[in-house]
Amino acid sequence: MNTIAIISLLLCTVLVGFFSWLKSRKIKITNTTSLFLANRNNSFWLVAGSLFLSNLSANQFIGENESVYLNNMTIIGWGVSSVLAMLVVSEFLMPVYFRSGVITTPDFLEARYDQGTKRLVSTVFLLSYIVNMLPTVLYTGAVAFNGMFNINEVLHVGYWQGIWILVWGMGIIGCGYCIMGGLKAISVSDSILSFGMLIIAVILPLYGLRYLGEGSITEGISIIVSSKTAHLNAIGTAADAVPFSTIFTGMLIVNIYYWGMEQYIVQQSLSAKNLSESQKGIALACVAKLLSPLLINVPGLIAVHLYPDLVNTAQVFPLLIKDVLPAVFIGLTGSVIFGSAITVYNAGLNSSSTLFVLNIYKPWKSKQGINVPERELVKTAKLFEVVISLLAMFIAPFFIFADKGFYMYLQEVSGIFSIPIFTIILVGMITKKVPAIAAKAAIVFYILCYVLLHFLSPVKMHFLHLMAILFIVTMGIMLLIGKLYPMAQPYERAKNMLKVVHPWKYRYFAAAVLMILMVLVFLIFSPLVLAKG
Incomplete structure (x- = not known):
């Protein structure tokens, strides 16, 4: 493994950790608001970075590039069409949450229905996180990182053992972020990683296209737009993995749920100083979602031409990274991938403890006539994070035996x-x-x-x-x-209301621009433009 790449990886990772600690060290985790909502004091930059990075994980890097390689660009439907859902959430759901002063989405369900509904939904959330989300994030992160740096070969262990080592490494780091810094540390690291993500979003396609064009970026572009153009199509038919019609049915519902009701995502928006900052943060995150195909999907298009007979298609993204980027950028990319996997993991971990402590543990204690002090709630939350983190780390490596694609x-x-x-x-x-x-x-x-x-x-x-x-x-x-x-x-x-609720005055103009850009992305990747012929 290249020494420069390793030095770059370690340096970038240490810097992210150091600045996250530096910016969050003065935040005292003495109550549930500071632990779960960063004292409701995040700017729109932090909200946008948190939303974008909390949405990204190694399963998308691996799964979406694999889908592009095997099929076409229809997979971008999930990410690009989420702009519409995010705007709906920003305009209709965020004002409700800020006016109600809720911390968790089940809080609204308790007020609207009853405490039994809140407990039932909280339990459903917890099961989905513990069984589905947390272990798969750890496993796919380990697969991506191992694919880029061949960790199992460096450590002279088998692939299975290498996955175990990486899963536990990410799990311990992610758990540490939650315990020491709460959501503030997560938000800061998200924002720092966002800059790294934007750098990679530019350099990876450029280096990949230059590599494909044997030293010429324009020749690389010419190859992609002139041959195997079926892979450029984002307008899926019924035979595709993501038919275009699904964007207006189940996908729209899932996206609205995800951005407006999924606990670990909603917490990022609710951590804003006020509704206006939250709505600006969501709009900025929409811009990032429109740019994300440059990072997540274009590498798969390049791989179609570089590796026409690839057997292990899950290695599309890490293989391209190793082959086309200079060593220093390989280290940066590894740090960002490692960090994004941990970001999604620790955001889910933080939200799981939020749900457990506020919606299950505290009400249970109250029924016994016990008024639990804030410090004990924080202590219980951290203990719960350790427990479910251990469960996730034990479960994650066994996904190696899954016979279906992760995404x-x-x-x-x-x-x-x-x-x-x-x-x-x-x-x-x-x-x-x-x-x-x-x-x-x-x-x-x-x-x-x-x-x-x-x-x-x-x-x-x-x-x-x-x-x-x-x-x-x-x-x-x-x-x-x-x-x-x-x-x-x-x-x-x-x-x-914990804050005076005033919406962002430019939200309608921003929404109109974002919707036009969303349509343009689909138009560009359609038979009318790039996928013709």
């Missing part, structure tokens, strides 16, 4: 949890008389139907379309129950 696996499994939660939150926001029993029935009904129709006895339908249909049916059931058995006292939203 689609994550999307399909996440549908078990995301859509029912989205449904009951949406119905709770738009109605005043639908009772708690409707929310609980909706969760059970959807989960049973989705598992049956997609996993146990699969129907011949794309899973995103199935999600949309079940969403409509589940919502109809809730409304019917609300009609037959309405709440005796209609729900009235309590105003518990």
Whole structure:
């Protein structure tokens, strides 16, 4: 392994850690607000960096480039179309959260329905994090890092042992970030890594194109746009992994849920100083999402031409990094990939402890007549983070035996949890008389139907379309129950504003520009422009 690359990797990683500590060392973690919401004092720059980096992990670097290599650019539908969902969240959901003064999304469900609904949803969140999100983030991060630096060969151990070592290394570092710095340390490291991400987003395509064009970037571009142009198409048909029609059905619902209701993402937006800063941060994160194909997907296009007969397609991204970048940038890229994997991991870890302590542990203690002091809640949260981190580190390496691609696996499994939660939150926001029993029935009904129709006895339908249909049916059931058995006292939203809620005055102009840019991205990667011929 190149010595310069190793020095660059270690230097960049140490600098990120040092500056994160430097910026967050004065933050005293003495209460749950400082631990979970960075004292609600983040600027829009920190919010944007946190949102962007918390959304990225090694499973996207590996999975999306693999999808581009095997199929085409239809996979960008997930990221690029999320701009629409993020704008919806910014305009309609963030004001509700700031006015209500909530810390977790289940807090809203308790106020709207009852404490039982809050506990049920918190448990669903925790299960999805512990079983699905945290272990896969660690595993795919280990796969990417090992693919770039051949860690198992350096340590003279087998591939399986190398994955174990990397999984535990990332898990321990991620857990340490949460315990020592809370969300503030995570936000600072996110923002620093964002700059590294932008550098890579520019240099990797440039070096890759130059390598493909044998020293000429323009020749590399000419090769990509003139041959194998089917890979440039982002407008998927029913035969593609991501049909274009799914953007307007299940994908839209999943994206709104993810950016507006997924706990570890929502916490990044709620950590802003006020609603205006949050909305500016979301808009800036949208810009990053529109640029992200340069980092996540274009490398896969280059690999199509460089490695036409690649057997292990999961190695597309790390193999390209090793072959085209100078040693110093290999180290930087390794640091950013390593950091982004840890970022998603520790953000999920922080949110898991938030859900457990505030929605399960504290109410349980209150039922016993015990008023738990803030310091004990913080101590319990940190202990819980250690416990679930150990569980995730033990589970993660066993994903080596999975026979399906990680990216689609994550999307399909996440549908078990995301859509029912989205449904009951949406119905709770738009109605005043639908009772708690409707929310609980909706969760059970959807989960049973989705598992049956997609996993146990699969129907011949794309899973995103199935999600949309079940969403409509589940919502109809809730409304019917609300009609037959309405709440005796209609729900009235309590105003518990922690800050004065003033929206960003330029949000509509920014939204119009972002929507135009989103359409242009799809247009560029379509048969009308790049994918023609």
